[in-house]
Amino acid sequence: MATELPDGFRYLPDFLSREHQQALVAAIRNVVLEAPLYTPEMPRTGKPMSVRMTNCGDLGWVTDRERGYRYQERHPVTGRPWPAIPPQLLDLWQSVSGYDKMPEACLVNFYGAEAKMGMHQDRDETDLAAPVVSVSLGDQCQFRIGGPARSDPTRSFRLSSGDVVVLGGRSRLSFHGVDRVFPTTSTLLKNGGRINLTLRRVNP
Numbered sequence: 020m021a022t023e024l025p026d027g028f029r030y031l032p033d034f035l036s037r038e039h040q041q042a043l044v045a046a047i048r049n050v051v052l053e054a055p056l057y058t059p060e061m062p063r064t065g066k067p068m069s070v071r072m073t074n075c076g077d078l079g080w081v082t083d084r085e086r087g088y089r090y091q092e093r094h095p096v097t098g099r100p101w102p103a104i105p106p107q108l109l110d111l112w113q114s115v116s117g118y119d120k121m122p123e124a125c126l127v128n129f130y131g132a133e134a135k136m137g138m139h140q141d142r143d144e145t146d147l148a149a150p151v152v153s154v155s156l157g158d159q160c161q162f163r164i165g166g167p168a169r170s171d172p173t174r175s176f177r178l179s180s181g182d183v184v185v186l187g188g189r190s191r192l193s194f195h196g197v198d199r200v201f202p203t204t205s206t207l208l209k210n211g212g213r214i215n216l217t218l219r220r221v222n223p
Contacts, residue, residue: 131200
């Protein structure tokens with residue numbers, strides 16, 4: 020825990036009230052009705068990821084064996100355009116991002132009890148001046164963040180429902196991941212699990 024957090028990284032615990040969290044969950048349920056959760060695949064290997072995901076916004080982040088990591092305008096399973104980003108999330112972006120352009124994508128990741136996310140950088144965007152804004156809903160997780168090199172020291176801490184994280188400035192390309200989910204640590208989601216929302220600006 021002695022490792023310092025990278026410059027530009029902001030951790031905002033308990034940023035969202037319970038009522039705000041409930042409203043966001045309702046909005047995301049509507050997103051999922053239009054753009055169902057699906058299981059993405061790793062590039063080249065085709066190995067299924069342990070999270071299920073979908074998107075909202077003009078663009079959505081996807082990955083599969085054949086074409087790898089990318090943004091596209093349509094759901095890879097239904098072929099339909101992504102639904103709009105809920106207004107609550109646009110308001111949140113304006114409150115915490117410090118950026119004058121609106122997000123074009125919101126990645127929705129659902130973590131079950133066994134899901135995790137390996138250490139990675141968010142670098143598929145052309146506009147790296149814009150931060151990534153991350154929202155946690157539901158069960159707690161063990162979040163880990165390092166530096167711009169995979170070999171940099173890391174720091175871990177729990178993220179709880181209603182916490183917001185901003186990766187901006189020098190932390191924009193910091194490696195980060197989710198080592199585990201702690202089941203039954205929240206009553207927000209009826210059937211448990213964790214939802215992570217990440218707002219991104221893709222193009223300058």
